[in-house]
Amino acid sequence: MSTILECRALKKRYITKEALGGVDLTLETGRIVGLLGPNGSGKTTLIKLACGLLTPTGGEILIDGRKPSPETNAVVSYLPERIALPLWMTAEQAMDFYGDFYADFRRDAAEDMIDRLKLEQTQTIRTMSKGMREKLQLILTMARAAKLYLLDEPIGGVDPATRDYILKTILTNYSEDATVLISTHLIADVEAVLDEAVFLREGSVMLHESVDAIRETRGKSVDELFREVFAY
């Protein structure tokens, strides 16, 4: 195993608020990691820093040993928390787009998943339902053979059946050597698929342990521990 993501004293400050206050975190390859914390704990900020959508105000973040850049974007597959696909595109054009820019895009895998959803490839994204748009964006993200998948709230705001579909899609499509970082506050839904859990609170890492260790040493599920730690 090698390190795919490393944060050293990573800080991000907005004008009036400190979003991350010196995060130290190392993620190894081949793991599914839950980035867990309540709203406003810094999950999205950490993911945006890893994608280069934000610049740190202190410390550093390294992806595969390099600072976020076009080179690291080639090995990171990012699912934003909102629909980023141009609405005028059809599913087919969206696949063309991914195929043009990402050498690791597996078009056959994407087509297979789209067919199974019974989604017309010629349908524009604008005419799809919200749930269908989210599924298409997930399919395109997971159809890449990336080294690191950064999934920001992939199951937030969707119905339980869609949640199951999303988690199944993640599990059946990521490469064994890749790391998947899933940001969410819906712990119970993702717990079964996680290898490790990272608890974020007010911009700091409170806990980073394997899910097995949490269960064995603390005798609790991740969900139970989360509720205990973040109780008001």
Next chain:
Amino acid sequence: MLGKLMKHEFRATGRVALPLCGVMLALSVVAGMALRFWNASEAVSRAVGWIGTLYGGSVFAVAVGVFAVLMQHYKRNLLGDEGYLMRTLPVSVHELLLSKLFAALCWYVAAAVLIALSAFLVGALSGELRDVRPGDLWDALRRLFSYRDASYWVFVLLGVVGALSVTTLLFYADFTLSQTFRKHRFLYHVMAVVIFIALLRLTGSLNALAGRAAVHTDIGGGVPWLGLAELYVSNAVLYVLTWAALKFRPNIE
């Protein structure tokens, strides 16, 4: 990657700009044919007048619409939700910015050519150009180009490209810089426009912004290269400001 970005840029903007151009060309054909019956009767004359007005409106729609489409696409594609996709691509900010600028320049040229073509169609189909021989246009162009030496025409070309580019970059810089602020964006938006125009005026480039530098020349005193240099310095300043804002303050809505 620049070529791929431009391909998708043309695809995204062309879906609105091309129909606009298509409607204008179709109306130029209809207007040209209709003009043949201008004096048939009062009712027909009125109808032809309406068709002519529609054609004029379509020319205006192409001239203004293409620019509006390009600016709106820039905002949505880099500063709106689509920015989450575009700005995590394995491409540099330079490539993103240049692809949009080059595509915009291509669209301006295409729109100008199509507007000229539509005017030619109106003239040809209405019969107004029946006395014009095919060689006449070539002769007219040859006379125009022999009017001044090559350096003048290089100046004109660079002036037109620079003026179109600086106008585009002015809006790119304005949108991008005002986006870096979380609050009071409209205020910063207005301030940015005022400051940029003041700076351009200061460097004597407002003439260029209005497109006049391209055709203005000091008759008998040679080509005013210094004015052109100022225009390109303005281009460079606006480009660097936009690039820096995109790279170091990547605030997406």
